[in-house]
Amino acid sequence: MNNLSFVLKSFGCQMNTYDAVRISNLLSKEGYRPVVDEENTDIIILNTCYIREKASSKIFSELGRIKKIYKDKGKNLPIFVILGCVAKAEGDNVFKRAPFVSIVLSSQKYHLLPQLLQQVIDDRNNTSSLNKRKKKLHLINTELSGLEKFDCLPPVKNSDKVAFIQVQEGCDNFCTYCVVPNTRGREVSRPIKDIIDEATHLNNLGVVEINLLGQNVDSFNGIDENGNKSNLANLIKKVALLPNIKRIRYTTSYPSKITDDMVELHKLEKKLMPLVYLPIQSGSDEILHKMNRKYNTQKYLEIVQKLKSANPDIQISSDFIVGFPGETEEDFQKTLDIVKKVRFIQCYAFKYSPRPNTPAQKMDNQIDNQIKSKRLHILQTELRKIQDDFNKSCIGKVMSVLFTDISKVDSSFIIGKNEYLQPVIVKADKSILGSIQNVKITDASYANLKGEII
Template sequence: MQIKYPVDKYSDHSGAIHRLQELNRQFAIEHGHPRKAYVQTFGCQMSEEEGEKILGVLLDSSMVEVNTQDEADVIIYNTCCVRENAEQKVYGHVGVLKGLKKRKPHLIIGIMGCMTQQPTVVEELKRSYRHVDIIAGTGNINNLPDMVCQVIEKGRRVADLSGTERIAEGTPKESHGNIKAWVTIMYGCNNFCSYCIVPYVRGRERSRSVEDIMAEVTSLAKAGVQEITLLGQNVNSYGSERGLPGGQAFAELLHTVCQVEGIKRVRFMTSHPKDLSDEIIEAVATEPKMCKQIHLPLQSGCTETLRQMNRKYTADQYRALLAKIRDRIPGVTVSTDLITGFPGETDEQHKESMAFIEECAFDMAYIFIYSRRTGTPAAKREDQIPEDVVHARFEEMQKIITDSSYKSSKAQEGTVLTVMHEGPSQSNPSMMTGRTEGNKIVLYSHQDCKPGDILKVRIDTAKTWYLEGTVITED
């Protein structure tokens, strides 16, 4: 599904877009088929959303999408550098492309995204991966037509990392979802958690204007999208760099997005506990379209570890915030992110953290093994935790989360939940699937509905990560 926005900012690049369209027309005549594009994204939802824009730009320049890199004439890897193994995976994939380029010399290969915001990575790609034609950062998607033209017309390798602090507006987007879409509302982060590389590679916080966000949401709604997830590294501080009180500006944005006709559900991620204001909680509690779900990364349940992580809240403050959320939004689903193996974490601190995580009774959690990222304060520490200890702690944490997630699912048995229908289940195509407001997957046999329908489903059986139920009514 191609989404174009009624904002004129992408047309600043119209010269390059027209040049590339013309080059692609010539290519189609010479090769008997249009130039084929393949985009692969490694990383979080924000990276996925940027991947949709990269593909949107290429298709807008008269290319067609293909599903495998072997068929492609242009391959772009949209990368992530938050964890070391994601980076290693990309290097492995890029290495494999060398053979493909030998067999198909006209193949254009680009590496974009967070990873290429690191000078050491750029040097490595330039030096050791000479088959890569384009190296560009996260702010350069709108420049992609120009970079592809330079490679085709001049046969030159292009590296453009100039746009880190830029907000590219109006970029066309090719979305593979039919009823759900992500909308990035801000870029960058000011928080400098001691383990995290994001502020170094994505720069300081920059918020999009309400007008640009609304233009995008309205276009998505017109294209049939019914559920929007607003994205940012810390959406709670939306607008704060412009002097707007962060929590208030974001709460107002939530109310505004909820007014868009055709949009049935609104979610957001990620929140920083220190910035989740009463206004935001109130917006989630009172707006009927707001899903009663909050993702609230805890990272550690030990106050001393939180201090060393530079998270700027204590376990007690998190506990109080959680109680406030659960009190004001009955039935709310709370999920979290957790890190295991942070440098210097003692056995006692780990135990303290486990006890707190258990007490929080999260509905869902993503557990990450600490990844040492060069350039961050935590990476310089000498008291890194041995791998076997990290893995043992990971298992313990996983058990707590599996138990609490199952308890949360079990509590739904016999209740009737509102579910947005998505379509046949990928793992069991004889069943249909949809999601609750809390983002839990529900399976049911009811066939007679279309994506986006809101169903009332009685929950019959709880599994740890999904629910099974019976459709009792349609809205």
């Protein structure tokens, strides 16, 4: 057992946040100490995102920034570790751009981290200080090998009321702009038993809300106890049997993969929250085709209609990419049209960012950045207006809120999330933390709702 400290910083999606908790637990089990002070630690671990150019360049500027802190103070550099999608996508190149990095590991190899760290530590201990400056131990493993890591990473130890469980990893859809099939590999689903064991563990820890994660979660096809492939709806039914788990969510959906079983489940299963995150990306069929999204807008609207017919409380959130290669003003207008039609209540909208080795990067008619910025601004203004309207429409309604935080501004206010993940603030005693309460909404802004417990 060693007693070295580590700082683990996670960037990007919920999958990375989930992985970060498990990596932290793995290292703690080996005797490493998690700390937050990046200026005084033995190990710096960056769990990275590659989805947009900005996200990956941020990693290298972060490395440079932290290195400078240690140099300026005349201190030995910590051991730098790069995990996640930048590790897989950049591979050896990480060492060229940042030679002081010691370990590069892709997402499916996290369980090897303790043994690689030990190699670096042994190497540092056995190297004279003169050689230490010259010698750089570069360890890399960016293989994609399916489910191995799930068997090796320890279950989460948390006291939170909300937890994530990864049920599926990778993607077979090959959208032309996306690096995920390269960085996370092809789709693999965990066996149902392993997921239920993890959910039971969380249930026993007092977790109230579980979010089942997958890059393409509707494609979940894990093996059940009889060795048969099972779908997401069956998995959710099993999770819903756990008594402490009151709320279930799933992320991220691929529109055309939502099954009739899932639609039916939204009608029957009260623990399933009525917010469906269904990234559409564009309102133009031509652009969807160029993106290799396997649905068109008509199909998308049909799926939304089916979901809303099954459960009229359902609301939709989404992702948008503006300025995809070849996107005309007319295409962009179609995106605005579908936004007005579906009235998405929460959205993420981004400018298209070309990623290395993707088909879209090589497409003609790349859109000028100024045009992208202008379209993004118009889209975000419209999305914001709809979100604002939806929030205001909640005034007077009674909503169910899971309270998890004390307000940092005024500790007499407690904050929670309702069915639609809207932050709800009430004046209350902190004894309500961790509980689900009925709240009458009395006020609303774009950012949050205010209310009174009834």
